[in-house]
Amino acid sequence: MKDELDLSTRNKIMQMIKTSGELTTKELTDQLGITGMAVRRHISILERDNLIESNTVKLPMGRPAAVYRLSAEAEDYFPKNYHTVALDLLAELEGEAGEPMVNHLFDRRKTTLMHRYEGKMRDKDLERKVAALSEIQNENGYMATWEKNDDEYVLTEYNCPISQVANKYNHACNCELNLFESLLEADVSRTDCLAKGDKKCVYRIRPR
Structure with a gap:
């Protein structure tokens, strides 16, 4: 008490x-x-x-x-309603220019993030790339962990700062998956997704 x-x-x-x-x-x-x-x-x-x-x-x-x-x-x-503002702005953009323009915005964001983080992946093997990606995601609030299971790596995110946006605009999740594949230069599949109601996002990563 x-x-x-x-x-x-x-x-x-x-x-x-x-x-x-x-x-x-x-x-x-x-x-x-x-x-x-x-x-x-x-x-x-x-x-x-x-x-x-x-x-x-x-x-x-x-x-x-x-x-x-x-x-x-x-x-x-203190409480912040950033996701509400973001959803309102995206809805306005969708109303003005259609869903393809919203998807294009997420594609542009993916390209920006690729340029921002590709230097951290340079000259690393896959395991060190996965570790670096986990660190990047932690810095961005995703509560990420990783481990190696047999012939694959598993990256798990227990939080998604953009889950409210991704729940409405699934292309955001697709762009994240594509970003991971580009940064890691590996085959990446997502088996669990917070935006779809799962308790975590799980990515399985295999060498190409």
Whole structure:
């Protein structure tokens, strides 16, 4: 119960700083109605987790004080509806130019990603390419792992940042499959797909 209360208090601190921009320990203490020691404990945890940061400012009266603000990492803490905006824009494009133009957009994205990552694959054997691809996908939020099973490699993604988009526009998944084949220069098949209701995306990779 105490852990839940502590988490709730830290959530409140995050919300308060989000709406106010910057707050001192005294301002947080006054608004929360708890002791300064308790506030400082919560602040210490939030700083440790890289959710807030501070700088010292001179006040009109008294000694300089630390002023706390949200860190760049903290922005991920608050809800974002990027997929809704993306779906709305794609629907507008589809209405104006038709589905082929939407598919062309995904093809262009695949080409861009190919140019962006092909350097990381250069002069690598297939196993190191799979490892590099897994690292790339992890950096992009896909929660990817890989393993070798007999004569094939298996790349598994437990999260799909574009699942809402891919669920409506299946060509996005096709482009990802084609991207993997191009980057790895291997035969790649997908046996499970998050966008189709599976619990993960699974890619089976074999040498050509």
